[in-house]
Amino acid sequence: xxxxxxxxxxxxxxxxxxxxIEEIGLNNSLTVHFIxxxxxxxxxxxxxxxxxxxxxxxxxxxxxxxxxxxxxEKISHYYPRILGSSWIVAVVEVxxxxxxxxxxxxxxxxxxxxxxxxxxxxxxxxGNRIRLSGSLELEEP
Numbered sequence: 001x002x003x004x005x006x007x008x009x010x011x012x013x014x015x016x017x018x019x020x021i022e023e024i025g026l027n028n029s030l031t032v033h034f035i036x037x038x039x040x041x042x043x044x045x046x047x048x049x050x051x052x053x054x055x056x057x058x059x060x061x062x063x064x065x066x067x068x069x070x071x072x073e074k075i076s077h078y079y080p081r082i083l084g085s086s087w088i089v090a091v092v093e094v095x096x097x098x099x100x101x102x103x104x105x106x107x108x109x110x111x112x113x114x115x116x117x118x119x120x121x122x123x124x125x126x127g128n129r130i131r132l133s134g135s136l137e138l139e140e141p
Contacts, residue, residue, distance in 0.1 A: 001141065002110075006054045010084035012041045018086050021056070021138070023110075030109070031079065032060065033086040034138040058140040061115035062088065062107075065134035068122065073131060077108050086136045092116065094128045109136070 004021040007029060011018045015035050022029045039049045050056065077090035092105035095113055100121040104113040116132065124130055 001057050001059055004056050004058065004138075006050060006052055006056060008052050009047055009050065011043070012045060012047060013043055014040055017047070017050070018084055019050070019138075020084075024055070026111075028110075030060065030136055031084065031086050032136045032138040034058070034140065056138075056140060058138045059115070060110055061117060061137045061139065062090065062092075062109075062132065062134040063117045063137040065116060065118045065132045066120070068118065068124075068130050068132040070124075071129050071131040073129065075106060075108050075129070087133070088136050089131070089133050091129060091131050094124050094126050094130065096126055097124070105130075 003024040005024055007020040007022055009017060009019045015037060017036050018033050020029055020031050036049055071091055073091045075091050075093055077088055080087055090107055092107040094103050094105050096104045102117045105116050107114050
């Protein structure tokens with residue numbers, strides 16, 4: 001579990017939030033999607049649970065991966081030009097398999113393995129490099 005500072009809450013919709021966060025001690029900002037179970041807001045309302053400057057703890061994963069393919073590209077990532085979106089395109093290297101829908105991989109997103117969760121069954125193996133599109137997700141304890 002990592003420690004992050006909230007830079008901004010970029011959007012809200014019911015319990016869903018998109019926020020820009022920065023890992024404490026590193027100059028690495030990420031735009032992530034998360035669920036705020038304790039607070040329901042209409043679009044445009046401000047959260048009282050979390051705001052810019054707050055410290056949060058959690059794990060980052062890539063979820064909602066609907067497209068992926070084997071590649072020989074180097075490990076990298078970038079954000080499509082969608083302001084305030086948690087959508088990411090990344091090349092990762094598979095390190096271990098969880099099940100038909102999930103695996104762990106080395107990425108340039110964090111300096112550790114990251115969980116990747118697919119919308120469909122996949123058949124990747126450790127050592128495979130894959131290019132994928134998905135949403136950066138923050139899961140709090």
